[in-house]
Every structure is written in structure tokens, then in C-alpha cells.
Amino acid sequence: MAAAEAAKLAWGETAITEMVIAHSSPAVTVVPFTQKAEPLSGADWVWWWIDGSAAYGMLVQAKRLTVTRKRWGFNFDYRTKGSIRLQREILFEAAATLGVLPVHALYLGTGDYRGWVPCPGKHRKSRCPECMRRTISLMPALLAVDSMVDDAASTYEWSVALEDLWKPPSTGALLVPALERAMSPDLVDFLKERPDGTRAVVRSMVDRVLRARAGQFSGVATRTQRSAVTSHDDLGHVFQDLPADTMHGGVRYLNHVLEPLTYSPPDYVLEVMAGDPDVESLQAQMPKAVGGGGGSWWFRHLAAATATAAFHDRHPVGLLAPPG
Ligand SMILES: [Zn+2]
Numbered sequence: 001m002a003a004a005e006a007a008k009l010a011w012g013e014t015a016i017t018e019m020v021i022a023h024s025s026p027a028v029t030v031v032p033f034t035q036k037a038e039p040l041s042g043a044d045w046v047w048w049w050i051d052g053s054a055a056y057g058m059l060v061q062a063k064r065l066t067v068t069r070k071r072w073g074f075n076f077d078y079r080t081k082g083s084i085r086l087q088r089e090i091l092f093e094a095a096a097t098l099g100v101l102p103v104h105a106l107y108l109g110t111g112d113y114r115g116w117v118p119c120p121g122k123h124r125k126s127r128c129p130e131c132m133r134r135t136i137s138l139m140p141a142l143l144a145v146d147s148m149v150d151d152a153a154s155t156y157e158w159s160v161a162l163e164d165l166w167k168p169p170s171t172g173a174l175l176v177p178a179l180e181r182a183m184s185p186d187l188v189d190f191l192k193e194r195p196d197g198t199r200a201v202v203r204s205m206v207d208r209v210l211r212a213r214a215g216q217f218s219g220v221a222t223r224t225q226r227s228a229v230t231s232h233d234d235l236g237h238v239f240q241d242l243p244a245d246t247m248h249g250g251v252r253y254l255n256h257v258l259e260p261l262t263y264s265p266p267d268y269v270l271e272v273m274a275g276d277p278d279v280e281s282l283q284a285q286m287p288k289a290v291g292g293g294g295g296s297w298w299f300r301h302l303a304a305a306t307a308t309a310a311f312h313d314r315h316p317v318g319l320l321a322p323p324g
Helices: 002-006 013-024 087-098 129-133 152-158 177-181 185-192 197-214 253-258 267-273 279-285
Strands: 029-032 045-050 055-064 066-068 071-073 101-107 136-140 301-304 318-321
Touching: 013 055, 013 101, 045 197, 045 267, 055 087, 055 197, 071 152, 087 101, 136 152, 136 197, 152 197, 185 197, 197 253
Parallel strands: 055 101
Antiparallel strands: 029 301, 045 055, 045 318, 066 071, 101 136, 301 318
């Protein structure tokens, strides 16, 4: 991004995404699919975070930051040319089909591009390392609403630096008492402790959603809702019987964020981790109509880290990339 800016070139999401994938090597193996990809998808990547006790998948849509005077914009409500549907709806639908969390990878550009607006870390006036770590930040798509994310403060508050995603949280999640009382003891423990590995990744996401919920004024719905029966159930949800409290749009946000956390990943991910995956068989396992609009949707790239050592280094273990 810095090189492009220095050359006065506007960088695009696709180029940055390809560079991120390329730089993930050798921790991540990329397997390009030969079949022609339909240019129809809500997302750029599928990521799987896996350790010895749990797996968590994300469907990731890249969004570049545009700074106009001091206003920040991402155009989350983007409508694909010729489509009547919002990219956001397609992303949510595809993520639900895959049993993963919809997420935005925010490409924030250099600190210069952002005008070195203070970050929430220990901000330094020149070349702040915390600001630089924020170059790629992840935000649960649930919070990505254009009217709510329109400046530096809101962007930083609802997102986490990709490099910090799997760091154990420094504090417990923000829990309103009514919500805490409706939760199972193991869920409360998870939200108060400092988990590592896959569970730390989940905390990075759920903590931001809970903070957003705590900032809303509507009362907390405390009845619990057993996870819906899906094809992913045989993988075993780590948390069930979640409080049915909702956020904007009526989304049961705890189900939304925590259901993708399972004890083991789906077969197609295991196949990639075993090495030398059969691309055609992998493709056959993908949901056919993911992406909506009646079109098929294929993954163009498929990547995964194979070494167990990668877990301990807190590196991403699985990475899949459908067409950008
Ligand atoms: Zn800073």
C-alpha cells in the first residue's frame, strides 16, 4: 500500500488480497482451482482458525478505506453492478450456508493515508507502530453499517488488527448483568477468562459485538435459543443454549458469532490440512448455490497451513480464497 501511495497509484482490494495470500506462504499452502470461477460471490476468502480443541471459520470480504476530508467510508452497502441485492446480504447468506462468521477485512492503508489520526493504543505522534499494525483490521460484518462506521474512532473500536486477532484478550468481555445471568457457566467462563488459540480469535470477534450491544439501549432478551439443527451439527458446537438477545436487524448476535465455533473443522478443511488435497473433490463439497443470485460459486484458491507448529505460533491454519 505504501509503495502504491508513493507512486501515486490507488491500490485495489484484489491486488492487496493476492499479496496477503502470497505473503502467507510458507505457513499457508495455496491450491488454485482450475475450474473457471463465477464472478459472483459476497466474499474474498474463507479462513479457518484451528487448534487442538476447536475450529472457527470466517467468510471474509475485503473493503478498502476511503478518506474524504476527515470522514472515513467503506461502502459496506455496495450493490454489485446489475444486481438488485446488497453485497452484504450475499455475504451473510453465504456465510450461513458454510457455517462460518461473515467478516470484513478492512484495508486501511498507511498511517499517512489515515493522517495519523490517534489509534486507541499507545499512540505515537510519528510512525506509530500501533497504527501500522492496523493496516489490515478485521470487523464482524454484523457491525459494519455505513452510518455507524464513519470515522477513525468507530472503525478502530469495532475492529481488531489482523496481527492481533489471535492474541489472548487482555480483559474479560463487556457483559451486562442481565445477559450474564442468562448465560451458561461455561460461556461466562469463556467470556471472562483469557483463552488462547482458536478461542482467542473468537473472543476478538465476540468482544467487539458485545461492546456494541452494551452501547445500545434496548432491554436484554434472556431466554435461550438452542442452536438450529444444521449440517454442521455433527462437528459439535462448543456453545449451545445461547441467550436469544438481538441487535439491530433482529440478529441473534450470540448465535451468529458463537455457532461457527465447533470442536472440529468440516471434512474439506481436514482434507486440506492432510496435504495434497483433491481439488475436484473439495469443490464438490462446497455448497452449490452459495453466493445467491442463482449462480454457482467456486473457490478459486484454497490454502491451508499444514504444520501443527503453526498452531503454536498462533498463525492462521487454514485459508481458502474464492473469487474476489
Ligand atoms: Zn497510533
